[in-house]
Amino acid sequence: MKIPKLQIGNITAELPIIQGGMGVRVSLSSLASAVANEGGIGTIASVGLGDLEILEREFVKQSSGALTKEVRKARSMCNSKGHIAVNIMGVLSNSDDLVRAAVEAGAQIIVYGAGLPINLPTLVEDSPVNLVPIVSSARVANLILKVWDKRYNRTVDGFIIEGPLAGGHLGFSEEQLRDPQNFSLDKILPEVMETVKEYEDKFGQKIPLIAAGGIFTGRDIARMLSLGASGVQMATRFVCTEECDVSPEFKQAYLDLKEEDITIIKSPAGLPGRAIRNKFLKGLETHVKLKIRCPYKCLTTCKITEARYCIARALLNSYFGKVDEGLIFCGQNAHRIEKIVTVKELIAELKTELEAA
Numbered sequence: 355m356k357i358p359k360l361q362i363g364n365i366t367a368e369l370p371i372i373q374g375g376m377g378v379r380v381s382l383s384s385l386a387s388a389v390a391n392e393g394g395i396g397t398i399a400s401v402g403l404g405d406l407e408i409l410e411r412e413f414v415k416q417s418s419g420a421l422t423k424e425v426r427k428a429r430s431m432c433n434s435k436g437h438i439a440v441n442i443m444g445v446l447s448n449s450d451d452l453v454r455a456a457v458e459a460g461a462q463i464i465v466y467g468a469g470l471p472i473n474l475p476t477l478v479e480d481s482p483v484n485l486v487p488i489v490s491s492a493r494v495a496n497l498i499l500k501v502w503d504k505r506y507n508r509t510v511d512g513f514i515i516e517g518p519l520a521g522g523h524l525g526f527s528e529e530q531l532r533d534p535q536n537f538s539l540d541k542i543l544p545e546v547m548e549t550v551k552e553y554e555d556k557f558g559q560k561i562p563l564i565a566a567g568g569i570f571t572g573r574d575i576a577r578m579l580s581l582g583a584s585g586v587q588m589a590t591r592f593v594c595t596e597e598c599d600v601s602p603e604f605k606q607a608y609l610d611l612k613e614e615d616i617t618i619i620k621s622p623a624g625l626p627g628r629a630i631r632n633k634f635l636k637g638l639e640t641h642v643k644l645k646i647r648c649p650y651k652c653l654t655t656c657k658i659t660e661a662r663y664c665i666a667r668a669l670l671n672s673y674f675g676k677v678d679e680g681l682i683f684c685g686q687n688a689h690r691i692e693k694i695v696t697v698k699e700l701i702a703e704l705k706t707e708l709e710a711a
């Protein structure tokens with residue numbers, strides 16, 4: 355199969371692959387620029403950035419400043435054809451500021467998940483940045499399309515359709531996750547495809563759908579393209595690359611992983627999430643609650659009096675290599691990763707498999 359390019363709004367990537375945003379600090383400028391240099395789209399995750407001491411005093415300013423730095427660094431590290439996206443989670447208390455910082459720093463795509471992007475077009479004003487919400491159902495896709503049409507007379511530049519096998523926070527209830535027949539990526543993708551048609555016609559533009567969640571090989575990519583996706587978003591596979599920004603201990607936890615170690619948690623963010631059942635999570639099974647000190651209230655949905663741990667602290671611990679005291683998010687296929695490779699090697703493997711499919 356000839357590998358198709360991926361067009362999202364005003365940009366065209368050589369490869370139909372987006373490296374998914376991974377917070378906290380898992381996908382920063384090193385990983386994103388390496389992916390962009392190979393023809394994919396690299397994504398910087400905007401959650402949990404900045405100098406920890408300064409964050410306590412100036413959370414909003416410090417987070418935005420750190421994001422600006424990462425985006426500029428990624429842009430300077432990739433060639434002129436490279437494309438950099440920023441992932442923003444709607445549940446963050448500073449999400450509006452992060453959107454503005456990403457646009458100002460020159461991000462070409464805002465990928466917006468974990469919350470409805472109702473005001474997103476207003477925040478970016480008339481910047482040429484491309485807006486790509488993450489959805490896990492045709493119902494939510496339709497809601498976004500309808501509101502943007504009515505309020506702003508515009509539409510999305512694409513959707514990431516994230517299925518139930520993804521890593522990190524998930525857009526499904528625990529009940530839906532137990533019903534893979536009715537809530538699979540294969541089922542949701544055609545439903546969203548049907549939903550976007552009306553708006554493609556109205557606005558005279560294609561709305562590319564990017565499939566995500568559990569995509570592991572070039573053959574998987576080919577399958578998603580054959581189902582009508584314009585591209586895929588992959589995250590888990592990029593963790594065990596040399597360029598991935600996270601600690602070696604985090605990568606090793608992926609390599610040591612067995613399928614039965616992957617679990618679904620109820621995150622303090624108020625959403626289910628997929629993670630490794632490591633020492634930290636096993637400890638929580640016997641502790642009712644860990645001590646929490648909340649210096650900057652990063653999540654609008656986190657109820658500090660009820661939360662059993664601080665998710666920002668737990669993710670930062672893993673980033674820094676203290677994995678026994680940290681939360682490690684992963685996709686359902688993380689146990690299949692066998693070794694650490696370069697981004698170049700991984701993309702070459704995916705391309706070969708995709709061409710052969």
Ligand SMILES: Cc1cc2nc3c(=O)[nH]c(=O)nc-3n(C[C@H](O)[C@H](O)[C@H](O)COP(=O)(O)O)c2cc1C
Binds near residue numbers: 441468520567682
């Ligand atoms: C370690 C990790 C952290 C993630 N963090 C975020 C995040 O900050 N924001 C977000 O929208 N998605 C996040 N995700 C989801 C990914 O961007 C991606 O859509 C999903 O994991 C794709 O499935 P895959 O990992 O099976 O390829 C994360 C995933 C992982 C594995």
